[in-house]
Amino acid sequence: MSQSIHVIIPCFLLVVTVPLQAGESPLAKPLQAFDLNKDGKLTGDELVQARQAHHRGGQSLAPDLRRYQDFLSRRKAEWLQKHQEFLDGNGDGKLDGTETQRADAIWAEIAARHDIVRLEIIRKYDLNDDGRLTDAERTASQAEANQRRIAIEHQVMGQYRSHPVRSAAGAP
Ligand SMILES: [Ca+2]
Ligand SMILES: [Ca+2]
Numbered sequence: 001m002s003q004s005i006h007v008i009i010p011c012f013l014l015v016v017t018v019p020l021q022a023g024e025s026p027l028a029k030p031l032q033a034f035d036l037n038k039d040g041k042l043t044g045d046e047l048v049q050a051r052q053a054h055h056r057g058g059q060s061l062a063p064d065l066r067r068y069q070d071f072l073s074r075r076k077a078e079w080l081q082k083h084q085e086f087l088d089g090n091g092d093g094k095l096d097g098t099e100t101q102r103a104d105a106i107w108a109e110i111a112a113r114h115d116i117v118r119l120e121i122i123r124k125y126d127l128n129d130d131g132r133l134t135d136a137e138r139t140a141s142q143a144e145a146n147q148r149r150i151a152i153e154h155q156v157m158g159q160y161r162s163h164p165v166r167s168a169a170g171a172p
Pocket of ligand 1: 088089090091092093094095096099
């Protein structure tokens with residue numbers, strides 16, 4: 001009887017209360033990695049991460065992150081092409097150092113918002129709670145994700161287009 005109870009209690013929720021040496025975590029070793037603020041407890045996001053890692057059964061999130069970074073690189077290349085005319089401030093048909101710097105800064109703003117959308121989309125469409133999207137979950141999320149990414153790029157570019165930065169030479 002007591003054995004079946006042990007099986008039911010998810011191991012990641014157990015916090016052992018034993019007298020501690022200074023600096024020693026009350027968490028079981030595999031869980032300590034999730035205790036980001038090192039307070040000896042799993043709270044909020046830490047608990048979510050631990051639970052999702054448990055549901056992934058030891059599989060890491062790294063391949064998904066790489067996949068996202070590749071996606072973001074392709075997205076940036078398309079964006080550069082689409083807004084080439086605007087980003088090419090002096091209109092010589094190419095981006096010099098200053099223009100590239102500015103393009104990178106604008107893209108960093110867009111990418112930061114894409115990152116937020118990515119997490120929100122995963123939270124919403126991750127039905128099996130493993131912190132990643134399966135192909136089916138990804139397909140289900142695609143329409144909303146695309147729509148939101150287009151809106152972000154549109155909004156940020158709108159702001160820059162309506163407030164053009166002064167030229168490096170210094171307008172009066
Ligand atoms: Ca140029
Ligand atoms: Ca999932």
